[in-house]
Amino acid sequence: MEKDQSHILRRLFFSTLYLSAFTFGGGYVIITLLKQKFVDELHWIDEEEMLDMVAIAQSSPGPIAVNGAIVIGYKLAGVPGILVSVLGAVIPPFVTLTVISFFYSAFKTNYYIQHLLSGMTAGVSAVIISVVWDMMNGVRRNKDALLMAVMVIAFVANYFLKINAVYIILATAAFGAVRTYINAKKHPREGGAP
Amino acid sequence: MIYLQLFFAFMQIGAFSFGGGYAAMPLIESQVIDRYGWLTRADFADLVTIAEMTPGPIAINAATFVGNLTAGIPGALCATTGLILPPCIFATVLAYLYKKYKDLSLMQGILQSLRPTVVALILTAGLRILIPAVFADGTVSPAAGNVNVRTVVYFLAALLCLRKWKISPIKVMVGCGVAEVIVSLVLG
Numbered sequence: 531m532e533k534d535q536s537h538i539l540r541r542l543f544f545s546t547l548y549l550s551a552f553t554f555g556g557g558y559v560i561i562t563l564l565k566q567k568f569v570d571e572l573h574w575i576d577e578e579e580m581l582d583m584v585a586i587a588q589s590s591p592g593p594i595a596v597n598g599a600i601v602i603g604y605k606l607a608g609v610p611g612i613l614v615s616v617l618g619a620v621i622p623p624f625v626t627l628t629v630i631s632f633f634y635s636a637f638k639t640n641y642y643i644q645h646l647l648s649g650m651t652a653g654v655s656a657v658i659i660s661v662v663w664d665m666m667n668g669v670r671r672n673k674d675a676l677l678m679a680v681m682v683i684a685f686v687a688n689y690f691l692k693i694n695a696v697y698i699i700l701a702t703a704a705f706g707a708v709r710t711y712i713n714a715k716k717h718p719r720e721g722g723a724p
Numbered sequence: 725m726i727y728l729q730l731f732f733a734f735m736q737i738g739a740f741s742f743g744g745g746y747a748a749m750p751l752i753e754s755q756v757i758d759r760y761g762w763l764t765r766a767d768f769a770d771l772v773t774i775a776e777m778t779p780g781p782i783a784i785n786a787a788t789f790v791g792n793l794t795a796g797i798p799g800a801l802c803a804t805t806g807l808i809l810p811p812c813i814f815a816t817v818l819a820y821l822y823k824k825y826k827d828l829s830l831m832q833g834i835l836q837s838l839r840p841t842v843v844a845l846i847l848t849a850g851l852r853i854l855i856p857a858v859f860a861d862g863t864v865s866p867a868a869g870n871v872n873v874r875t876v877v878y879f880l881a882a883l884l885c886l887r888k889w890k891i892s893p894i895k896v897m898v899g900c901g902v903a904e905v906i907v908s909l910v911l912g
Contacts, residue, residue, distance in 0.1 A: 552894050553779045558849035566893055581839040582826070586818045588845065592738045592811025593748070593781030600815040605823070612816060616808060623780020624804055627788035628797060630774055637774075642905055649904025651857045652875045653897035656882030658850030663887075665843045672836075681840035689848040702841040703834045710833025 538607050539614045541572075546599050546618030551626075553595060559654055560595040560619070561587065562661040564602055574606060577668055589699055595619055680705070726795045731806035733760060734787045739810035741783060748783040756786070762794050783807055854879065878903060 545567050553560040561584055568575045575583075583605065587597035596619055603615030630637050637643060669677055680702060687693045733755040741748035749772070756762045763771065771789050775782040787807045791800030825831045856862045857875050878900045885891040885899070 551779055552897060558846050563893055578839065581842050582822060582835050584842045585838040586815065586822055590811055590815040590818055591741055592808065593783050595781045596808050597811050597815040600812060601819040604816060604819040616812060620784060620804060620808060623784045624788050626778050626780065627785050628792055628800055630778065631789050631792040645905045645908045646901040649878055650897050650901035651853060652878035653882045653900030655850055655854035655857065656879050656886060657893040657897060658846065660883060660886045662843060662847045662850060669840045669843055677840045680837055681844050684841040684844035685847055688845055689851060695845050698841060699838065702837050706834035706837030707830060709837065710830050
């Protein structure tokens with residue numbers, strides 16, 4: 531992690547800019563791409579920290595892509611990191627939408643653009659499913675049945691019952707707090723941080 | 725003054741849209757259509773279509789689009805700045821608290837439980853994109869004519885490229901798009 535600040539900032543800006551330009555289909559896509567970049571490729575952030583950051587991004591108001599850029603920028607380079615990564619995340623949609631607002635009717639009916647976007651949807655889903663697969667294996671490695679149950683319940687609540695993600699996160703946080711409290715009472719010596 | 729109105733209207737959207745993406749849509753509707761009349765319902769439907777077809781969060785797309793239509797590029801800048809200001813403040817404070825307290829055992833316990841939840845949320849987001857793309861009517865029913873075979877093929881090919889050959893996600897995504905353009909030209 532001992533790299534000079536300007537190198538990190540430049541890398542941060544171009545990564546968020548590049549990823550944001552290709553993020554079709556919502557905030558989680560950019561989060562999975564940021565994970566690929568900063569966890570798998572650059573190794574600047576570890577996988578568990580990344581999941582914590584997604585929870586933070588999800589718990590703040592506003593677009594998840596912007597929040598994700600903020601927490602990663604802050605983690606890697608403090609406040610200058612936030613400015614750089616938010617700018618990188620915002621510029622591509624800003625430019626795209628400004629251009630499109632001038633040429634909307636031609637854009638909407640363009641044959642090539644329609645097919646390009648429909649094909650890219652399949653690719654986007656494959657990227658997300660692949661990243662989720664890795665993350666699930668990460669959770670499974672804990673060999674903790676309760677955590678597996680949390681994962682299944684959260685999925686059912688979000689996907690089938692369509693419960694707002696914020697409530698699911700708050701409920702899980704409360705569960706984690708209670709569980710830690712009970713464990714600390716049962717094993718007072720293991721109560722400290724690992 | 726239009727610039728200030730844009731700024732504050734989108735600041736409210738930014739401050740109250742918890743849960744990202746589609747959570748922001750009712751807020752955008754209430755400010756942009758009902759309160760200020762900057763867009764008609766038909767414009768708003770167009771905006772949602774554009775937002776789905778282009779990169780970037782829907783709220784940023786909306787801010788840029790509405791700002792441009794009502795007050796040109798300066799308007800788009802005011803609306804977008806207003807939108808991202810509250811999340812910048814909230815997320816920075818949370819990121820700071822995380823950095824400061826993440827080694828406390830209580831924080832550790834909470835974060836450990838949150839990780840599987842986050843995985844589940846991401847899986848949901850992925851399926852919400854995949855399933856409408858594969859099944860024409862949006863429900864999982866493998867009837868003939870309902871399954872988009874081409875999308876299934878691209879999806880499986882993309883998965884193979886990602887898992888087996890470790891090709892970069894962006895190349896895989898663009899590759900799927902280009903493949904669909906070529907296939908649609910050949911097959912009509």
